[in-house]
Amino acid sequence: MPVSVLRRLIIIAAVLLSLSAAGAAPSPQRILDRASAHFAAVTDYSADASVTVKSKTVHIPKSRVRIFFKKPDKVIVKSREGFAMLPRQGVLAGDPLINLRRGAKLKLLGTKSLFGVSCFVVSGMQEEDGRQIKWTVWVDRKSWLPRQITTEFGQGSATRANLWYMQAGKGRFMPSRTVVEVQPPSEGGRGACKDTLIVEVNFSNYKINTGIDDKVFNVQGGCS
Amino acid sequence: MSGIVIQAEGLSKTYGRCVAVDNLNFTVYAGDVYGFLGPNGAGKSTTIRMLTGLIRPSSGITRIMNLDIKNNRAKAMQGIGALVETPSFYGCLSARENLNIFAGLSGGCEEGSIDRVLQMTGLAGRADNKVKSYSHGMRQRLGIAQALLPKPHIVILDEPTDGLDPQGMRDVRQMILQLKEEGVTVFLSSHLLFEVEQICTRVGIIDRGRLVMEGDVKSLLKTESGPVEIRTADRERSLHVLSGVSGVRVLSCNGESLFINAVPDAVAEANRALAQAGIKVYAVIPKNASLEDLFLQLTEGSREK
Amino acid sequence: MKNKLYAEYFKLLHKPRTYIGPAAMTLLVAVALVALKYGNQFRYMEERLSQDYILAGSFINAAFLARFMLFEFVVFMFLPLFSSMVFSDLIAGEASDGTLRMMLCRPASRLGIAAAKYAAGVTYVLALTFGVGVLSYAAGWAFLGRGSLVSLTGGIWVFPEGQAILRLLLAYGLVGLGMAAVGSIAFAVSAFLSNASGAVAGAVGLVVFSGIIGEIEFFAPLHPFLLTTYMRVGWLFKGGIDAHALLQSAGVMLAYTAVAAAIGFAAFARRDVLS
Numbered sequence: 001m002p003v004s005v006l007r008r009l010i011i012i013a014a015v016l017l018s019l020s021a022a023g024a025a026p027s028p029q030r031i032l033d034r035a036s037a038h039f040a041a042v043t044d045y046s047a048d049a050s051v052t053v054k055s056k057t058v059h060i061p062k063s064r065v066r067i068f069f070k071k072p073d074k075v076i077v078k079s080r081e082g083f084a085m086l087p088r089q090g091v092l093a094g095d096p097l098i099n100l101r102r103g104a105k106l107k108l109l110g111t112k113s114l115f116g117v118s119c120f121v122v123s124g125m126q127e128e129d130g131r132q133i134k135w136t137v138w139v140d141r142k143s144w145l146p147r148q149i150t151t152e153f154g155q156g157s158a159t160r161a162n163l164w165y166m167q168a169g170k171g172r173f174m175p176s177r178t179v180v181e182v183q184p185p186s187e188g189g190r191g192a193c194k195d196t197l198i199v200e201v202n203f204s205n206y207k208i209n210t211g212i213d214d215k216v217f218n219v220q221g222g223c224s
Numbered sequence: 225m226s227g228i229v230i231q232a233e234g235l236s237k238t239y240g241r242c243v244a245v246d247n248l249n250f251t252v253y254a255g256d257v258y259g260f261l262g263p264n265g266a267g268k269s270t271t272i273r274m275l276t277g278l279i280r281p282s283s284g285i286t287r288i289m290n291l292d293i294k295n296n297r298a299k300a301m302q303g304i305g306a307l308v309e310t311p312s313f314y315g316c317l318s319a320r321e322n323l324n325i326f327a328g329l330s331g332g333c334e335e336g337s338i339d340r341v342l343q344m345t346g347l348a349g350r351a352d353n354k355v356k357s358y359s360h361g362m363r364q365r366l367g368i369a370q371a372l373l374p375k376p377h378i379v380i381l382d383e384p385t386d387g388l389d390p391q392g393m394r395d396v397r398q399m400i401l402q403l404k405e406e407g408v409t410v411f412l413s414s415h416l417l418f419e420v421e422q423i424c425t426r427v428g429i430i431d432r433g434r435l436v437m438e439g440d441v442k443s444l445l446k447t448e449s450g451p452v453e454i455r456t457a458d459r460e461r462s463l464h465v466l467s468g469v470s471g472v473r474v475l476s477c478n479g480e481s482l483f484i485n486a487v488p489d490a491v492a493e494a495n496r497a498l499a500q501a502g503i504k505v506y507a508v509i510p511k512n513a514s515l516e517d518l519f520l521q522l523t524e525g526s527r528e529k
Numbered sequence: 530m531k532n533k534l535y536a537e538y539f540k541l542l543h544k545p546r547t548y549i550g551p552a553a554m555t556l557l558v559a560v561a562l563v564a565l566k567y568g569n570q571f572r573y574m575e576e577r578l579s580q581d582y583i584l585a586g587s588f589i590n591a592a593f594l595a596r597f598m599l600f601e602f603v604v605f606m607f608l609p610l611f612s613s614m615v616f617s618d619l620i621a622g623e624a625s626d627g628t629l630r631m632m633l634c635r636p637a638s639r640l641g642i643a644a645a646k647y648a649a650g651v652t653y654v655l656a657l658t659f660g661v662g663v664l665s666y667a668a669g670w671a672f673l674g675r676g677s678l679v680s681l682t683g684g685i686w687v688f689p690e691g692q693a694i695l696r697l698l699l700a701y702g703l704v705g706l707g708m709a710a711v712g713s714i715a716f717a718v719s720a721f722l723s724n725a726s727g728a729v730a731g732a733v734g735l736v737v738f739s740g741i742i743g744e745i746e747f748f749a750p751l752h753p754f755l756l757t758t759y760m761r762v763g764w765l766f767k768g769g770i771d772a773h774a775l776l777q778s779a780g781v782m783l784a785y786t787a788v789a790a791a792i793g794f795a796a797f798a799r800r801d802v803l804s
Binding site for chain 1 (some may be wrong): 581582590676683
C-alpha cells in the first residue's frame with residue numbers, strides 16, 4: 001500500500017475513534033460524581049418546606065417547617081406550629097447520593113426517559129447491616145441532576161425518591177420538590193409505618209452557605 | 225271542725241309484723257299546749273314523724289290546718305316549726321349559716337328573724353361559731369331556734385328539754401308559755417311529766433301504739449282519784465286487812481304510812497275495816513292527783529311487760 | 530327553688546370532703562406532669578419515634594398531658610369514686626347525719642329538695658371533670674409548652690392544636706356525662722340507704738364490674754349495653770370525629786343518667802326518714 005494511502009487511513013481511523021469517544025456514555029462512576037458535584041459546593045443551607053404525608057397508619061397534617069442543613073450530616077427541622085413530625089426517609093437533605101457507595105458493583109443500564117427527561121440510569125449494589133441493598137439512580141443527561149433514586153432493601157422494602165429542581169442562586173440548583181415513596185417490608189422489619197408512606201416536600205426561600213452556627217442544631221427538648 | 229289545727233284519724237304504722245302505731249285518733253285545737261306522753265317505745269316519735277311527713281302512715285290520715293299531710297305536705301307545713309328528736313346540723317357551718325339554710329327551705333324569713341331566735345335561745349353570742357364546737361345543750365337550743373324561725377303558728381317539739389340544764393329547762397318552759405300567750409299552738413312530747421303538768425292544757429297518753437287517754441289536764445286530774453295516805457299503828461296487819469277490801473289497791477309503803485288508790489267510798493270502807501280489826505288509824509290524808517300518777521296507772525301494763 | 534339551690538351549693542362548697550376529689554386530681558396532674566417532664570418513659574417514646582421521624586419540638590406538651598389524664602384508671606376509678614362520694618352524701622350522707630330529717634320538716638317539697646341536691650351533684654362532677662382537663666392543659670402549657678397532639682392509638686395521629694383542643698373538649702365532655710351517669714347511680718342507691726359508703730360502693734362497684742365485663746370477649750353481646758363502653762374515649766383520638774358514635778355515646782349516658790335519676794327521685798319522694 002503506498003505510504004500516502006496508509007497515512008490517510010490512519011488519519012480517518014483516528015478521526016473516527018475520537019468521534020466515537022466523544023459520543024460514548026460516561027462511566028457510571030463519572031455520572032454519579034458529576035451528579036454529586038452539584039451538592040458538593042453547598043456547605044449549609046436553610047429553606048422553608050411544606051410537608052405532606054400520605055399513609056394509612058401515619059396521619060400527619062400538612063406541616064410548614066424550616067429545614068436547616070450543614071455538612072456533613074447535620075439536619076434539624078423547626079416548626080412555628082410548635083410541633084412537627086416528618087418521616088425521616090421522606091426528607092432528603094444534602095447530597096441525596098451520599099449513601100450510595102461508588103465502588104459497589106456499578107453498572108450503567110443505558111439512557112431512558114423519565115417524565116419526558118432523558119436520563120442516564122445507573123444501578124449499584126452494596127452490603128449494609130448484613131443485607132444486600134440494590135439501588136438505581138436516574139441522572140438528567142443535560143443538567144446532571146439526580147431525578148429519581150430507587151433503593152431496594154430486600155423483603156419487599158424499598159424507597160423511591162423523585163426530585164424536581166429550582167434555581168437557587170447563580171448556576172446553582174436545589175430541590176424544589178421531592179416525593180419519596182416508602183414501601184415497608186412485607187414481613188417484620190423495622191420502621192414505624194406498616195404500609196406505603198408517601199412524603200411530598202415543597203421547598204422555597206433557600207438561603208445557601210450563610211454559615212449556619214452549630215448552635216442551631218443543638219436540640220432542646222426535641223429530636224432532630 | 226273549727227279550731228282544730230292537728231288531727232289524726234285512724235293513724236297506723238306497721239314495720240313488718242311490728243305495729244308501732246295502732247289506729248290512733250287525737251285532736252289538737254288552736255291555742256292548745258298539747259302534751260303527748262307515753263313510755264319508751266310507745267310510738268310517740270313515730271307519730272310525730274307521721275305528723276311532720278317524715279314517714280308515711282300505713283293507714284289513716286294526719287291533717288294540719290285541715291290539709292292532708294300525705295298529699296299536701298309542703299303546704300301543710302307552712303307556718304309550722306318542728307323539732308323531731310335530737311336536732312342535727314351541718315357541723316362545718318356556724319349556727320347563723322345553718323339557720324340561714326333552714327330559713328331558705330321555708331321560703332325565707334323576715335329580716336332579723338335569725339338574730340331574734342338566737343337571742344330567744346341564748347345563742348346570740350355564739351352565732352358565728354361552727355356548730356361542731358357546740359355542746360349537746362347548745363345544739364338542743366339551736367334546734368328550738370330553727371323551729372321558731374318561721375314565726376310559726378304551730379310548733380311541734382319532741383323532747384325539747386332533752387340535754388338542757390335546769391336553767392335551760394326553765395327557759396324552755398317560759399318560752400312555751402310565751403308562745404301560748406301569743407296564741408301559738410304547741411304540740412310537745414316529753415318524759416318530764418311534772419313540767420307537762422305545769423304547761424300543758426291538754427294531754428294525750430299513748431301506750432303500745434294506742435291512745436289510752438286524752439283530755440284537758442285539769443279535768444283529768446279532778447276526775448281521777450289520787451292516792452290516799454293512811455298512817456296506822458300496825459302496818460303489816462293493815463296491809464293484810466286492806467287486801468280484802470274491795471276497790472282498794474295498795475300502791476306503796478313508807479315507814480308507818482300506806483299509800484292506797486281508791487274511790488272515796490272505798491276509802492271509807494278501808495277505814496271501817498281497819499277500825500273493826502282493832503288497828504289504830506292515826507291519819508287518812510288524801511293526796512292531790514298528779515299527771516305522773518295518772519300516767520303510771522295507765523301505762524302499768526307496759527312496764528310489767 | 531333558688532333558695533334550695535343556694536343551700537345545696539353553699540353546703541357543697543363548705544364541706545371539707547367536697548375538696549378531696551379536686552385535691553387528689555390536682556396531685557395526680559402534678560405527678561403526671563413531673564413524669565412527663567423528667568421521666569424516662571416518655572423520653573424513650575420520643576427517641577423511638579425519632580428513629581423513623583424527624584421531630585420538630587416535643588410532642589410532650591399541654592395537649593399530651595390533657596390526653597394522658599384520660600387514661601383508664603382515672604376514668605374508671607378515680608373520677609367515679611369522687612363523683613359517687615359527693616352524690617351519695619346528698620341523701621344517704623345527710624340521712625345518717627340527721628340533717629335530712631331537719632330539712633324535710635320544712636315546707637319544701639321533697640322533689641324540689643331532691644332536684645336541688647341533684648343539680649348540685651351534677652354541677653360538681655362536671656366541674657371536677659372539666660377542671661381536670663383545664664388544669665392539665667394549663668399546667669402543661671406552663672411547663673411543657675403547647676402544640677399538636679400526637680396520639681399513638683391505632684397508628685400515629687398528629688392533630689394540630691385547634692383539632693386537639695376540640696377533641697379534648699369532646700372527650701372530657703363524654704367523660705363528664707359518664708361521671709354524671711355514675712353519680713346518678715350513686716344518687717339512686719343513696720335514696721334507699723342511710724349510709725353513704727353503701728351508695729359509693731354500689732356505684733363504683735358497678736363501674737368496675739361493667740369495665741371488667743367490657744374486656745371479656747365472651748360477654749360481647751352485652752357490651753353495647755354497658756355504661757363503661759361509652760366512657761371509653763380513645764376513639765376520639767384517631768381518625769375523623771364520628772358524629773354518630775359521639776351522639777350514640779352521649780345518648781346512652783344520658784339515658785343511664787335519666788333512668789338512675791328518676792329512680793332516685795321516686796325513691797326519695799316515698800322514703801321513710803327514720804334516722
